[in-house]
Structure formats: structure tokens, C-alpha cells
Amino acid sequence: xxxxxxxxxxALTLILTVSAVYADKHPEEIGNKDCMECHVDVxxxxxxxxxxxxxxxxxxxxxxxxxxEFNFSKIPANTTCRGCxxxxxxxxFMADKSCAMCHPAHTFTVHxxxxxx
Amino acid sequence: MNVSRRDxxxxxxxxxxxxxxxxxxxxxxxxxxxxxxxxxxxGTCRFCGTGCGVYVGVKDGKAVAIKGNPDAKTNFGFLCVKxxxxxxxxxxxxxxKMPLVRQKNGKFKETSWNEALDLVANKFKYLxxxxxxxxxxxxxxxxxxxxETYTFNKLWxxxxxxxxxxxxxxxxxxxxxxxxxxxxxxxxPMGSYSDIESSKCIFITGSNxxxxxxxxxxxxxxxxxxxxxxxxxxxxxxRTSTAKxxxxxxxxxxxxxxxxxxxxxxxIIAKNLHNMDFINKHSRITTGKDVVDFxxxxxxxxxxTPEAVEKLTRCPADHIVKAAEWFATSGATLSMWCMGLxxxxxxxxxxxxxxxxxxxxxxxxxxxxxxxxxTGQPNACGGVRxxxxxxxxxxxxxxxxxxxxxxxxxxxxNIPAGTINPKPGFHTMLMFEKLGGExxxxxxxxxxxxxxxxPAQSLPNLHKYVKGMQDSFLVVLDIFPTRTTQLADVxxxxxxxxxxxxxxxxSERRSQLTEKAVEPVGQAKPDLWIAAQIAKxxxxxxxxxxxGNDSMKANEQAxxxxxxxxxxxxxxxWGATYDRLKKEKAGIxxxxxxxxxxxxxxxxxxxxxxxxxxxxxxxxxxxxxTIYFYADAKKEGKLNLFLRPYDGPGEMPDKExxxxxxxxxxxxxxxxxxxxxxxxxxxxxxxxxxxxxxPDDAKQLGITAGDMVEIVSRRGKSxxxxxxTKGTLPGVAFVPWHxxxxxxxxxxxxxDVVDPDSKEPEYKVAAVRINRVxxxxxxxxxxxxxxxxxxxx
Numbered sequence: 052x053x054x055x056x057x058x059x060x061x062a063l064t065l066i067l068t069v070s071a072v073y074a075d076k077h078p079e080e081i082g083n084k085d086c087m088e089c090h091v092d093v094x095x096x097x098x099x100x101x102x103x104x105x106x107x108x109x110x111x112x113x114x115x116x117x118x119x120e121f122n123f124s125k126i127p128a129n130t131t132c133r134g135c136x137x138x139x140x141x142x143x144f145m146a147d148k149s150c151a152m153c154h155p156a157h158t159f160t161v162h163x164x165x166x167x168x
Numbered sequence: 169m170n171v172s173r174r175d176x177x178x179x180x181x182x183x184x185x186x187x188x189x190x191x192x193x194x195x196x197x198x199x200x201x202x203x204x205x206x207x208x209x210x211g212t213c214r215f216c217g218t219g220c221g222v223y224v225g226v227k228d229g230k231a232v233a234i235k236g237n238p239d240a241k242t243n244f245g246f247l248c249v250k251x252x253x254x255x256x257x258x259x260x261x262x263x264x265k266m267p268l269v270r271q272k273n274g275k276f277k278e279t280s281w282n283e284a285l286d287l288v289a290n291k292f293k294y295l296x297x298x299x300x301x302x303x304x305x306x307x308x309x310x311x312x313x314x315x316e317t318y319t320f321n322k323l324w325x326x327x328x329x330x331x332x333x334x335x336x337x338x339x340x341x342x343x344x345x346x347x348x349x350x351x352x353x354x355x356x357p358m359g360s361y362s363d364i365e366s367s368k369c370i371f372i373t374g375s376n377x378x379x380x381x382x383x384x385x386x387x388x389x390x391x392x393x394x395x396x397x398x399x400x401x402x403x404x405x406x407r408t409s410t411a412k413x414x415x416x417x418x419x420x421x422x423x424x425x426x427x428x429x430x431x432x433x434x435x436i437i438a439k440n441l442h443n444m445d446f447i448n449k450h451s452r453i454t455t456g457k458d459v460v461d462f463x464x465x466x467x468x469x470x471x472x473t474p475e476a477v478e479k480l481t482r483c484p485a486d487h488i489v490k491a492a493e494w495f496a497t498s499g500a501t502l503s504m505w506c507m508g509l510x511x512x513x514x515x516x517x518x519x520x521x522x523x524x525x526x527x528x529x530x531x532x533x534x535x536x537x538x539x540x541x542x543t544g545q546p547n548a549c550g551g552v553r554x555x556x557x558x559x560x561x562x563x564x565x566x567x568x569x570x571x572x573x574x575x576x577x578x579x580x581x582n583i584p585a586g587t588i589n590p591k592p593g594f595h596t597m598l599m600f601e602k603l604g605g606e607x608x609x610x611x612x613x614x615x616x617x618x619x620x621x622x623p624a625q626s627l628p629n630l631h632k633y634v635k636g637m638q639d640s641f642l643v644v645l646d647i648f649p650t651r652t653t654q655l656a657d658v659x660x661x662x663x664x665x666x667x668x669x670x671x672x673x674x675s676e677r678r679s680q681l682t683e684k685a686v687e688p689v690g691q692a693k694p695d696l697w698i699a700a701q702i703a704k705x706x707x708x709x710x711x712x713x714x715x716g717n718d719s720m721k722a723n724e725q726a727x728x729x730x731x732x733x734x735x736x737x738x739x740x741x742w743g744a745t746y747d748r749l750k751k752e753k754a755g756i757x758x759x760x761x762x763x764x765x766x767x768x769x770x771x772x773x774x775x776x777x778x779x780x781x782x783x784x785x786x787x788x789x790x791x792x793x794t795i796y797f798y799a800d801a802k803k804e805g806k807l808n809l810f811l812r813p814y815d816g817p818g819e820m821p822d823k824e825x826x827x828x829x830x831x832x833x834x835x836x837x838x839x840x841x842x843x844x845x846x847x848x849x850x851x852x853x854x855x856x857x858x859x860x861x862x863p864d865d866a867k868q869l870g871i872t873a874g875d876m877v878e879i880v881s882r883r884g885k886s887x888x889x890x891x892x893t894k895g896t897l898p899g900v901a902f903v904p905w906h907x908x909x910x911x912x913x914x915x916x917x918x919x920d921v922v923d924p925d926s927k928e929p930e931y932k933v934a935a936v937r938i939n940r941v942x943x944x945x946x947x948x949x950x951x952x953x954x955x956x957x958x959x960x961x
Contacts, residue, residue: 083855083948108412109386110379110835114849115249121848130204130233134252137223137245138238 077123086113100157107157111135126151205233210753211682212672213251214311214665215838217543218242218383219674220251221754224666224685231255231666231686239753242361242674248382249836253847255666258689260846262648262954264661265690276659276956281691285698288617288658289705291641295614299606301330301589305599305613308335309620310545310552313670314679315726316695317551318563319712320619322729323699326581327708331559331568331593332613336621337548338558338596338928343510344541345553345565346926347519350456351527351808352772353799354738355553355565359502359538360676360757360769365391366536369498371491373403373418373425373522374508374932378410379835381506381542389413399494403428403483404508405830406860406902407895418491419897422828423512423817423933424481428488429521430472430814433528435492437466442496446530450795451809452802460811468811480814482897496529500536507544507832511931515923517812527809533773533795543675550673554739554758555730559593564734568592580733581711595927597920600627605639615641617702619695620662624651624960625840625913626905628929629883629920634960645695648842649953651908654960661692668694668719671727671749677768679744680755684720694719696726736784738771738799772797817933818921821899825881825935827865828900831914832932841906845952855948857907857914858891861938862898866890874944879903880937884916887941901938909951910961 079089090113091098101107106116116127124131132150133140140150205225213220221240225233234255238245267284268276279287295303306320317335324333337345348355364370364387377385392398392413402411403418403425411417420428436442444462447453453465474485495501503526509518523539531537543549556562566573574588594602594613600623604611616637627633637655644656653659665672669684688694700715700722709715714725724746735742743760744767757767761778770776774794779785785798789805796805821827833839836850844850859877861869871877877890879901888903888911896902903914919934 081852083852083946083950085853105386105389108378108389108409109246109382110248110409112249112836112853114853115252119849119852133235134233135236135246137235 075124077120081120086117097157104157208235209666209683209685210237211666211685212674212680212755213247213546214254214843215248215250215546216381217310217545217548217675218381219546219672219676219678219680219755220247220383221680222247222251224255226685229686231258237753240680241754242676242678243383246383246386249850250838250844253849254843256848257843257846258664258666260648262846262952263689263692264647264649264653264659264956265692266661267691268659268661268956270657274957281693281701284658284660285701285705288643288660289702292615292702293706295641296328299612299614301328302332302593303613304328304330304615304617305332305334305593305603307596307599307616307618307621307623308333308552308557310335310337310340310543310548311620312547312551312695313665313668313682313723314547314551314555314673314730315670315723316619316699317547317557318555318730319696319699319703319714319726320617321555321557321563322581323703323708323712325562325568325588326578326583327703327706327711329587329589331589331591332599333557333593334559334596334599335552335557336596336623336626337545337552339511339626339931340507340544340928341510341541341548341553342558342926342928343512343515343519343923344543346516346923347523348541349565350516350925351520351523351810352797353801356549356677357538357540357675358532358771359540361387362769363502363536363538363540364388367391367398367498367500367502368536369399369401369494369501371401371403371495371501371503371522371525372410372414373503373505374510374518375504375506375542376404376406376408376410376508376832377504377506377542378408378412380544380833382835384504384542385410399498401491401494403491405828405897405900416487416491416494418483418487420481420483421897422830422900423930425509426514426518426521426812427472427477427480427814428483429518429525430469431474431477431488432492432495433521433524434469434472435474435489436496436525436528437469439493439496441493442528443530447528447809450797450805450807451527452804452806453809453811455811465809465811472814495525495531500534501526501529501531502536502538502540504540504542506542508932510541510926510928512928512933513818513921513923513930514812514815515928516925517810517815520808520810520812523807524809527807533770541675546674547672549675549677550671550679554673554734559595559599562588563730564737564739566737577733583711595922597627597922597927597929600633600636603633603636603640608639611636611640613640615643617643617645618652618656619645622646622650622652622840622842624655625908626915627920628915628918628931630913630915631884632920638960645698646842647692648846649956649958650840650842651913651953651960653956654953654958659956660698661690662698663688663692663694663719667692668696668723670694670696670723677757678755679741679749679758681746681749681752683750694722696722736782738779738785740782743767818919818930819882819933819935821935825937826899827936827938829879829881829903829917829934829936830900830932831903831905831918833906834904837904837906839906841908841952844906845908845950851950854904854906855950856909857886857888857903857905857912859888859938860891860893860896860902862896862900863892863894864898865901865938866892869938869940871938871940875940876942876945876947878939878941879914879917880939881917881919881934883919886912886914886917888912889944889947890940901936907951908953909947909949912947
């Protein structure tokens, strides 16, 4: 039991450390590659979700939200979402939270504007 | 711990998912709010013809963000990547900041504005005096503001008495203009984007709207998602990303779709799905010369059986039949097209034949039913088409050859009768063909002012036209060094749209005002100021009095002058005063005859179109007419239903040039990439041109993905990497045209044969030979011209 907790604790620490260090840094040099060149292999589920999403259909590709290796953002800032979803961002009742906290990954549920003030 | 590269990415992706679920990320750090912006300034997107409403975020006097305008009727707040990131190119170090004059050693030298403008004005005066009033041409753009285009047009036609006025909409929209005028009698669509949400069948042809009009495509996609029964038909040589939502793909060889449209009409009539009442009431069946009866039209169509057309076009016969049935029976069919129909040797006919389908089915004049041309550029409609800034037009999209209208414009401009030349000037391709140096007696045009466009990259069959630009006195207004500035004698640094303000008019007859948000960089100036300063120096200050330094004030003067000229036409924007445009969050659709009129969503329908009550039209519209095509040149209120014979492209593949080549855009890149290639996030997605080949063709040619491939036509060649995709027909290759690298500029290869009616060149079809030249090379260099003194090489 103790070993299980210990291993779990180490694993969680590792994940959080890695996340903190690389929160806004792409772990690989992107060079001149298109994001999809690697990500169809390494994160196929995310790519599939994106392909079937509104963003996928309308050409809102990886770099639009995540930037490139020089301004990489693992979780897009709300200022990024604001570009297309201004009313939703400005009506966010939890302005201190990231949009991505409630609209995870690439499936993108949407708020209807009529739901807001 | 040995973590491979891929495992590492997987690990961080998992961490990301965990974070998104709320267990690790510092929340506040992710949620930067509007502290980054001091004020938001209303505007319109700089790029395509959709006309997306935007707000430009300003901080410390600089544009720092762009967000969509949720109140805009075009985009409801959504933007594509270009519009969203446009501000990033505004402060690129390559921005042109000072006037530049080429010296005897071939290098450019910075000068003052006074020196540069005096030089331009004096040289133009000299050339006109020595070689005649048509010796200096203007070549503008569907990306200039309406005020700018109107002003240059007025200066040339009303001041110089020359119709040597053209613009790049000749290369993109001229066939749509000719199509609307020949069928409807008046340019631009009957309906609006709002027809998308009311439609039950959408026929998309000659348009990859998912990449070229992504925000309109979003509306189509949302409509289809909410209403799965809505039928989407895509008629294209390529199975584009637009076809992802299609119920039916009608593939066809490039340039052969006239036969497909006729075959659909044939099926509709053969199956008795046509609307005889609408045809009788609202159309005149004509060959273009003679009026014929319905039976003759039916007989003409009978040659276009689906089976015969399949042999000619490779479009499956059963697809043609299904498309015809859906088109005729949906209850609300909307067609949308763009360059695929326009940039063709028979572009006007292709436009006519789509209109035909709507006429024979009566699918127009009601919600969801329209024959709607998408415009490529943000102000091709408002700026160039509506102000008549082509060599054969005057404001109101009316011909210079029309005596009555010419006299009206002369009176409105307060210039002597007979000043405006009744003879059209040269169309774009002829203009560049006739452009050359003073020593070349074969070239009557000796000087040219080019604004906001890049013909030294964008003209087809480019080799033919470079020397003329190089030898002539070429003045270029732009914001960055381009292939065209490399050939210029004088470069005048222009202000970006958000540095000057102005009106853009989009595809749906909607004019929207952009406020000036920030000051121009360096000494860059608005085109309007440049035009007015040249006019002043050439003795036309009375004609163009808006030469002050306040750009919004000058814009307002020019706009008011323009809407006065077209006040009593079906294009009227008389109610769209500058004050009102400033207040309107979503702009105004013409006709808008008075300040209390809301604008017009649908033309030619009583109760919706104010022209039914307007003194200019009211008297000849029957009082019981609910739909009436009052712009009909014969004054019968009818549309022309055309019998157009089949005609293929200018060249077909043969033994030597075995492939069709077609060109187009990709979502991230705009035209010649001068702006978008300077936005890092965009540049990376398509850092170079490439050729798409079908796997069968690639196999036969021994080409694998990434191999370098040579594309050769009768006119030139390009070399670029291959992309193997099933998204095209075998035998059809595709290349995007944004790349500035000389070896990959595909317009050296493209065909410059023009439509005999619209004079638009056939970018969309060329016969080419394709050879593998080597294995893969890294050419993802995001090439841009960053040195004004770099040679055209």
C-alpha cells in the first residue's frame, strides 16, 4: 500500500513538474514542420477530435490556438479565444479561469450567445 | 529514465488533459483578460470578400489584437486565422516607411514625400504630353478602400480623360460582373448570406469555400449540422475540404463544367421539374443574338444527356441526375461560386449557366434561393465594381460607352461635357501587354501606378509581362517589398487599412466602415492622400479637393462625392452617409435610398427592394408585379435565359502536356503572401508552394511524397515538392499560388488566354507536363522579399 502511494506520488510529482516546466514551451523543435506531421502519430485522438470539430471543418488549425514554438501555449489564453468568441469570453462568469478549463481538449462544446446578458 | 521524443509528447499531452480537467494549471495565468487592450476600434477584415466585422484592439497607440464583431451580419463574431492575426504583419520590420526612388545605379534611395510626389506628377505630365492622354495607366485593387478607388478612377477618367483604369478584380470577378449584367441587367447578387440559413439545397461550384471563404463556409457547415436533410452538392475537379460536408460530389475535368450545368438543366426539364410559370413570366430565352422559344431551348439541351456529358467531363451521369433532382425539388436552392467559374476562358458563360438553373426552377426571389457569386477580395464589389473602376465602366457599374450615364457623371463631377472618353481603355492583360519603355514604339502605355496589388507575381503567363513593367515608369503603392516593387521606379509607402480607415463593400452588397485605429508606421500615407496629392500637383485640385491630412475627413469627402453620383441608381447608397456608417455595427446593404432605409436584403422583390418605389424605376414597374427585374436593358423586367454552346478551356492536355493544372488558395495564405507570410503562425502552415497529385499519377510518374517535381507548360515552368492525395481526379494537378520564391511562382506556368466577354484570364486551366527532378528537398523556407534592392530573380 505504502509503495503504491509512493509510486503514485512520484508519478504525480513528475507529471506536475513536467507540466510546469513545459507549460508554455513546445517540447520539441518544430522547425519548418506542420504540427500535423507529428501529431497524427503522437496524439491521434486529439487530431481525430479536432478533425470532427467545428474548428477542424473551418480550418482553425493547431497554430491558431497554440501558437508556434516561439509563442507556444499549451492551453490557449482567453485572449486567443476572444478573437472569434468575443461575446462568450467577455460574458464569462468565471473570468479568472481559462476557457479551456471547461471546454477541454478539442471537442469544443459551445455557449449560445442568447444564454448571456 | 529513457523517454523517446514521441513518448514525451504523449506524456505532455496526457498532462495537458489532466490539467484541463482541473488538477494542475495555475488558472489565473491562463486567463489574461482585456488588460492587454486599451480600446477596441470597429473595422472590417483586411482579407477575403466575406466582409467579416472586426474590432481592432489598441494599446499604446499600436494595434495589438483583433476580435470578431458579434453584431456583424456577415460573421457573427467569427474570424479565420488570417483576419484574427492580421495585426501581426502591421509592425513587421519589412514595412515600407519612406518614399523610395530608384537611382541610376539601380538602387533605391529614400526621399521626402514632396520630392517623390513631384517626381511622379512631373513624369506623368511629361508622358501624357509626349505620348497622349492614355500613356499613363492606373492598376488598382479590390483591397483598396472605396474612397481610394473612386478617387483614382475620378482622377483618371474625369481629370486625365483616360479610361486606362483597371484593377485586379479583372482577374477575379470580371466574369461574375459580366454574368450578372448579361443575365440580370445589373451587377451583384439578388440575395444575401442570410439565404444560407434558409436554404434546403446548396450547390457549391468553382469554390473551395472552406479555405477561401472559411467564415461563410462555417455558416454552411452549421446549417448542415443543424439540418442534416439539407443537401450539399459540390461540383469541382478536386475533392476539396469543402466537400467534407457534401452529400454529393460532381467531379469534372477543369473547364468542362458548362456541359455539366447544361446536363442538369436537361434533366430538370426532361423530368418535368422545371417551373414553366416562372420561365414564362420572368425570362427571355435567347442565344445572345436572337430570342427563341422554350422548345428550341429544350431541343438545344437534349444533346447534353448525362451519359454524353460523363464522357466529355468525367462527371458520373447518375451524380448529374441526382444533383438536378435535388436542385429542382428542394424548395430553396442556393448556388455559390467563386474563382473556379470566373477565372476561365468562358467564365461569363459559366456564370450565365448557373443563373439558368435558377431561372428554369424558379429558385430565386425567396428565402434560401439565390444565384450568389462569392467575391474574392474585401472590396472588389464595393470598391472596384460599384465605383466602376475598370476600363469600360463608370460609377454605378455602368458602361463608359453609355452616353446618358457619361453625361450624368460629367455633370456630377462638374467637368466639361465630353471630358470622359466614350471608348473603353485596355483590359488588364492588354494593358500590361501594351506597357513598356519610351523607346518601344509598340507599347503605347509608358507609365503605370499600381496600388495594393502585386502583378509581377499575380499575372498569368508572367514571363510575357515582366519586361513591360521593368521598362516603363512604374510607381508602386504598397506596405511591403514585393515582386512588383522590384520592378518599380518609385515606391510609395502605404498605410494599412487600420491606419487610415475607409469603406469596404463585400459580396452581399454590404458596405462597412473601418475607423482609423492607429497612426501609420514611419512616414506611410493613405492611398487617398497620395492620389489627392498627385491630383493637386497635376492641376486637378478642384476635381479631387480632399487632400488634407485627416484621413477620416478625406474619406468622408470622397465617399459623399461617390454616393452623390450613384444616388438615383439601383446601386444607391444615398442613405449610407458616413455618419451613419460610423454608427452602424453591421454596415448597410444597397440599395439604400434614404437615411431611414434599413438597407436591402433581397433585390427585385416588392416589399423588400426599395427601387419598386423609387422614382428612377417606379414608373415602369407594373403595379401588380411582386418580382420584377427592373434592370433589364430591354425594359421588359425579364432575365435572360441563355443558350450558350459548349466551349472547353483554352488548352486541353495532349501528348506533350498531359495534365490539367489548376491553381488556388489555402486558408492561411492571402494572394501573393506578402502579408500572411509575415505572420509566423501562418507562414509555417504553408511555407512553400507544392503540387498535389493523385496517387495513380504519382505512381505512373515514379513520384513519391516530397519529391521535387517540375511543372512545365507552353509558357514557363516551376519546381516544387509533390503532395500525393486522393483529393483530386487522376490527371488533374493543383498548386497554391502564394509562394514568392521565383522557382515556385506558378503564374509563370498559367494561361493568360482571356474570356472574350469578361476579359478575365483562365488561371484555372492549363495543360502541363510533370516530371520528377529529384528526391525530397527542404524548401520550407517561408520565402519573402525582405530587401527592396533585391533583383527580380
